[in-house]
Amino acid sequence: MNGGDIAVRIEDVAKVYRLGVREQSSDNLAGVLWNFIRSPVSNFRKYRSLYNFSDLELGAEGEVAGRQEQDNILWALRGVSFSVKVGEVVGIIGGNGAGKSTLLKILSRITPPTRGAVDIHGRVSSLLEVGTGFHPELTGRENVFLNGTILGMRHKEVAQKFDEIVAFSEVEKFLDTPVKRYSSGMRVRLAFAVAAHLEPEVLIVDEVLAVGDAAFQQKCMNKMQDVGREGRTVLFVSHNMPAVTTLCDRVVWLKQGHKVAEGPAQDIVGEYLLAGAVTASHREWRDPATAPSGEFARLRAARIVSERGELIEHCDIRERIGIQMEFEVLKDGEVMLPHFMVKNDTGVVAFVTLDHDPGWYQKPRPAGRYVSTAWIPGNMLNEGPYFVDCSLLTRHPDVVQFDEPETISFAVTGSMEEGTARGDWPGRLAGVVSPALEWSTEYSRD
Ligand SMILES: Nc1ncnc2c1ncn2[C@@H]1O[C@H](COP(=O)(O)OP(=O)(O)O)[C@@H](O)[C@H]1O
Ligand SMILES: [Mg+2]
Known part of the structure; x- marks a missing residue:
């Protein structure tokens, strides 16, 4: 031809x-x-x-x-x-x-x-x-x-x-x-x-x-x-x-x-x-004066990353991705609790996740720069856009250091391939989550 x-x-x-x-x-x-x-x-x-x-x-x-x-x-x-x-x-x-x-x-x-x-x-x-x-x-x-x-x-x-x-x-x-x-x-x-x-x-x-x-x-x-x-x-x-x-x-x-x-x-x-989400999938605050900040901690950046650490905006439903925040601890000695809230485009909260990395859990932190990543497994969120709130508390007493709503967004794209929740069902599946659950069947003739 x-x-x-x-x-x-x-x-x-x-x-x-x-x-x-x-x-x-x-x-x-x-x-x-x-x-x-x-x-x-x-x-x-x-x-x-x-x-x-x-x-x-x-x-x-x-x-x-x-x-x-x-x-x-x-x-x-x-x-x-x-x-x-x-x-x-x-x-x-x-x-x-x-x-x-x-x-x-x-x-x-x-x-x-x-x-x-x-x-x-x-x-x-x-x-x-x-x-x-x-x-x-x-x-x-x-x-x-x-x-x-x-x-x-x-x-x-x-x-x-x-x-x-x-x-x-x-x-x-x-x-x-x-x-x-x-x-x-x-x-x-x-x-x-x-x-x-x-x-x-x-x-x-x-x-x-x-x-x-x-x-x-x-x-x-x-x-x-x-x-x-x-x-x-x-x-x-x-x-x-x-x-x-x-x-x-x-x-x-x-x-x-x-x-x-x-x-x-x-x-x-x-x-x-x-396209409906005006929020970007990664953000950085170069100027400390404008960064969300408290007395002990300041947000520096937030991003969505692939398993290999690359910046991404969207992922396949089967893919594991990380939501990441980079923050600065300004003074020694506080116990910190970074956390994320993930919502869909109708405002429904999919989940909240709190840092429980054993390396730092309940331990006072020295001043310095930290990058914390929460890993979302594949086959968890349903297809669609999501928004992430980035927040951090200091403990005993609880004090909000920063709490930035809809800091970043990302999209999950669906698939009809095997190993997803949908089996061979081609239509839209309702729900914020779409886990690929294991099924078992018991059968008897009467
Ligand atoms: N035969 C027609 N006469 C006048 N306007 C039409 C006709 N067909 C489509 N349109 C208009 O053209 C635009 C594009 O329509 P269409 O190609 O059917 O969009 P889509 O398939 O993406 O929904 C729409 O605003 C629609 O109202
Ligand atoms: Mg049409």
Whole structure:
């Protein structure tokens, strides 16, 4: 393949919607077919037209002339660029309205970009909103064959895959029923089965894990993992961060139509989880005058560290990490009690931990510099952002030397790998903690 091994290239893509004017989108097969006919995927044609915005003037910065027009339009995407290599599994994350679905629709040629270009090398199969790509009047069986045709497959090729698709979709009994009678769950099952089994070179999946039961979600996850392992390219939108970190090599983060960041899945998901937290993951007070301080002790720094002592901002749920404070004892002779309180983003206290290092426990300390680290084991905190209060007491009597709320923050990123609390459950797990507990079972026949 030429162009290195890039499967998907997105170049400076912008999409403008007119407010109040719902764009005609192809929610049925006829429309999708029409779009494919107009722009066959084998044809790497670039969209540079302004589509139906020819009456708007888009400046170099993408600004639109005319105040009234500005009030009536919405930039669903602005200047988004990135590329995906053949065989890569890339996640697209971001809040509601970030532009994720719009991007996938552009890649699936369901809607053209207002500006910019997309190149896709290979056959694309997409699973977008429920029912997209199905003709409601046709039966499940007929729709499977029509989708195959769209992908450029021959009747015989689809027939070879047919049983596998039906088995995966679990809708055998309704194969000869028009799709309009299907529940949304049944449609998603069949749509995913078709999209994943017709051997697309690029598989595009939007939020499939939001629908269907856990068992089916897990099946979809496994299937996407297989597709990736077979060296095919997957673009995957999800709100399920453990699924994203488990499934994806790389992640692109969108916010209000802009690309905020892209990089290794763990890093970007960690940053995304931390985005609400204004607190940094490490802090240092160089100037003693401004450092939190009492008569006997002064805080110098607080940080999150990996097992190897590196500064980190986020960690995998299975990883052991340290919360660390560096402080100065200003005068000899006091018994000190450094401690941390760890809270989640809703203010729920996960735990409080007090220093009981046998080397210093209940012992008076000489003046000098101390670094105290409390180690949080892996598989303890659930996925999400956390805030750490750093405090220190002198004992007998108890006197607060410093008590710094939300000194630092960090994020735990979830995983669906083995050895976590979730087993093979793909959905979100409630709770501040998520311990991987040992289970035992006793069984008897009666
Ligand atoms: N067909 C449309 N017509 C007008 N506005 C739309 C249309 N589709 C999406 N939008 C708007 O574009 C923005 C991005 O939407 P979308 O791509 O669906 O975001 P996401 O999938 O990340 O939640 C939102 O503000 C949404 O309301
Ligand atoms: Mg969406």
